[in-house]
Amino acid sequence: MKARYLLPLLAMVSFASSAMTLSSQDIQEGSRMANTYAYNGFGCSGDNQSPQLSWQGAPKGTKSFAITAYDPDAPTGSGWWHWQVVNIPAKVHSIKRDASGHIKGADELTNDYGSKGFGGVCPPAGDGMHRYEFTVWALPDAKLELPANASAALVGYMLNAKALDKATLTATYVNP
Known part of the structure; x- marks a missing residue:
């Protein structure tokens, strides 16, 4: 392989070994989320609160952060976007529980429920784990x-x- 093609491939490999980490006091990797984080509507009855999140290890040159919450298992053909927050200032490295609408300087975009901010988890009843x-x-x-x-x-x-x-943290939820 020619050297000019090797450098771009090495850059892609280095991105795959992420230095950033994401953790939460409220949700854990691979574990079922509490109803606190479930939507209140669409057949679910939760508190619709966003979970606490903390991150570290951002690379040099980071000037802002974004947060997304996505359900790849939604029966839509394109998944379901529960939360999209952009323009979070670089000095922010954590958010509190129920922070939706209260992240200073950030812009929250429309979720797939059709409203701005966090829209809690809510798989269709009987659809299994998402x-x-x-x-x-x-x-x-x-x-x-x-x-x-x-x-x-x-x-x-x-x-x-x-x-x-x-950095990604993946939690689960089942709507019986």
């Missing part, structure tokens, strides 16, 4: 430029295109 991927993204720009009505697909595209690094 995974919920909470991801924190380290970004090189202080502000991610998006149209006011940006779709989840556009936000995902921009995050993947610009991310310096990311």
Whole structure:
């Protein structure tokens, strides 16, 4: 393989070995979330609170963060976006439980329930266990430029295109 092709491949491999970590006092990797984080509607009766999240190990050059919460198991053909928060200042490295709407300087975008902010977990009754991927993204720009009505697909595209690094915590939920 020619040397000019090797450098881009090495850059992709180094991104795969993420230095960032994401943790939570409220949810754990692979464990079922409490009803505190479930939606109140669509056949679910939860408190619709976003979980506490903390992250560390952001790469040099990080000027902002984004948080997404996504259900890849939703029976839609395209998953379900529960939360998209962009333009979180670089000095922020944790958020409290029920922080949706209270992250200073951040912009919360429309979730797949059709409202801005966090929309709790709520798989269809009897659909089995769903995974919920909470991801924190380290970004090189202080502000991610998006149209006011940006779709989840556009936000995902921009995050993947610009991310310096990311860390994901995957929890589960079952709606009997």
